[in-house]
Amino acid sequence: MSDTHSNTVSYVRDSMLPQQEPPLKDRGAVKWLRENLFSGWLNTVLTLLSILTVWFIIIEIGPWLMNTVWNAGSLRECREILDGTSGACFAVIKDRWHQLMFGFYPPEYYWRPVLAFVLMLVAVAPILFAELPRKMLYFSALFPFVGYHLLWGGSIWLPVAVLLGFVAGYIAFRLLDRMSSLISTLGAVAATLAWWFLLAGPFNAAMTSVLPIGLEFVRSDAFGGFLVSVVIGVSGIALSLPLGILLALGRRSEMIFVKSVCVVFIEFIRGVPLITLLFTASLLLNYFLPPGTSFDLILRVIIMVTLFATAYMAEVIRGGLAALPKGQYEAADALGLDYWKAQRLIIMPQALKISIPGIVNTFIGLFKDTTLVVFIGLLDPIGLSNAIRADTNWNGIYWELFIFIGALFFIFCFSMSRYSQYLERKLKTDHR
Template sequence: MAFEPYVRTQMLDPKPAPVTSVGPAGWLKRNLFDGPGNSVLTLVTMVAIFLLLAHLLPWMFLSVWNADSLAECRQIIDETYGLDHSGACWAVIHDRFFQLVYGFYPSELYWRPNLTFVLMLVALAPVLFTHLPRKMMIFSALFPFIGAWLLWGGSIWTPLAALAGFALGGAAYRYGSAVNGILAIAAAVLVPVIWWIFLMGPIARGLHAVIPLGIEVVESNQFGGFMVSIVIGITAITLSLPLGIMLALGRQTNLFIVRAFSVGFIEFIRGVPLITLLFVASTLLNYFMPPGTNFDLVVRVIIMATLFSSAYIAEVIRGGLAALPKGQYEAADSLGLDYWQAQRLIIMPQALKIAIPGIVSTFIGLFKDTTLVSIIGILDPIGLSNAIRADNAWNGIYWELFVFIGFVFFIFCFSMSRYSMYLERKLNTGHR
């Protein structure tokens, strides 16, 4: 018996995908119920979340926002929701909100930290988002001096004199590079330091005596709350990245003195707890300054936090440099690039791209570690929460303050994490 071969003469119409593989049902199957084990874990997790929310949501939302004391707050809760209900007393946040944000900063001068925060966002924008005009980077470079003057106040000549130190350092490097590269780097460091320590103060005071321009002075002991955490955290994060890059490069250089200093600095800082450095900043650092120098405590803490973070950033970046294949260095040499051109154009961009998760993790840890300053007498949100709870009106309140403080820190840290993910996606040049 002869069989005739089957020859297809037309295409079959496509059939719809199975209901369990597309849409919400498909997502549930892939992510929550993909097999017996995952299904059991999903159900157990859902029950745990339900039990947690069943207790947490009534406590959070069946609460009181307006009261003058914890006793009044509990009385309102008992009268409104019954004696067996324990609701949150958010009235403490309503009552002490400005103190938690600004500390003891004069209320009539709140516009200064508010303006500083807005200007900070403007200054960070061209650094974080490259599609913005590059000319905005000029304002980003000037903002630290503007922000410090707005927060601390005083003579306008002080930030201008501090800015002049960088100009003198640039001039020293320019003229010194014509003689010797190492001499130029040393001059670029020493000239600004000498200017800032010995000359800046007298010259700024002299100019202010001739042309008195300034705003009301606010001492750093009036700083507090989230304002001081943001000032210390953002400043230390901004300064520690370039310093960490220089330390990472210094650790890999062939120059013995530079390499030895970089290695010694990194290993010493990483071997000392941050709280120890903060105690050094609060007690010992003034002994190394000229007699009569009034070195602001917040500035001392910023310096120590920057040094601490830069050591960890250096190691993270060193890991990124070590992950690059040797061919990248050879490619830079084949193009005839010198050391700094190769680092700027080829090596460092790739190393930073690899190190982005570690860098952001270090920044997040540093921002959360700003709460340690309460131990040396700076009233950050944690320190203020202790002071608020010491008040007879709010004695005995705990969870509401810590939940609010944790929520605000979460917003900042989560924003940094999301920006890290955005930057990784933007710089992802690989093929998957």
């Protein structure tokens, strides 16, 4: 191949030289280090400081974590096993994890909250992932009743009676659908309320006496640990989004009455700390309720947490609505869509997409706020950590419980955050 270079013009090379590797400082790990960690004296100092910090944390905590005792019946046993050396005593988690998870829920029924949790994932899946068959949404709609019955039990006819209220509303809606959307909506609401207040009670009583089936009733006092956090958190999240959307629309409404009610509600709830609302739920309501017939503390807390999250959600979504150009509203009008259709087909899909980070932020905040119920004596994980510490076996244990609780909360919140990032990427139809 010596004649490849037919050197007709001596200074022109007409064949490619073989590619050479970049110099050492511009490739591989060295390049990455130079660009990301040591790209200037300030970043170098910061990097070194960070490494030192990480090193100290590992030196301090590492041996303690590595030297973990998993099998012991009490803190004293742990200390005997450790025999003066520093080490964690995660035996407390092994001994009490069922309590941290389920509280005082009867152990023979642990399958019920577990099943409810699994079904919740199934119910949530079609909402989160559009690829799944749409038929699964029917199950999602049914899940609140299934979940309630699994967790609390009692007569199966109570959730059925409540469910039939929605069926009654749907039938009324279909019957009146031909007249106008306003009348049919009003009719549906009226039918649902009429069923709940007039017929659901007798129906429930009659069916229970005829056919008393259902799971064993478990009282709310038995709920504790992460069961409480998840029940309150999930109910709050599931309820606050639709209610928040309605409130946000109400606040932007041109009808003065609707608008002022929404504004007053949002500003009032946002102006009050959550802990105040929780104290209201646990203390103030007691004075109004007849003794003995107290309505469930967890239900009261769910209502208050939902109201609180709803107000924040409404403002997040209002931000999304405000970010939409006016042309979108006008385009919807030009297509001849009525208000609800325009919201459903044009406005909301865009506004909600813009609001995703804010919505998930509110969700995560709400989920973590559920630990505030410890102040009204509900035994959530933090409350149970106190109760476990009060047992003479475990009195004096501290970090292990908080590390475990923190890790579980992190799993929940981090997966929510990852999902929201996935959703944002998927819905990113502009700014490509």
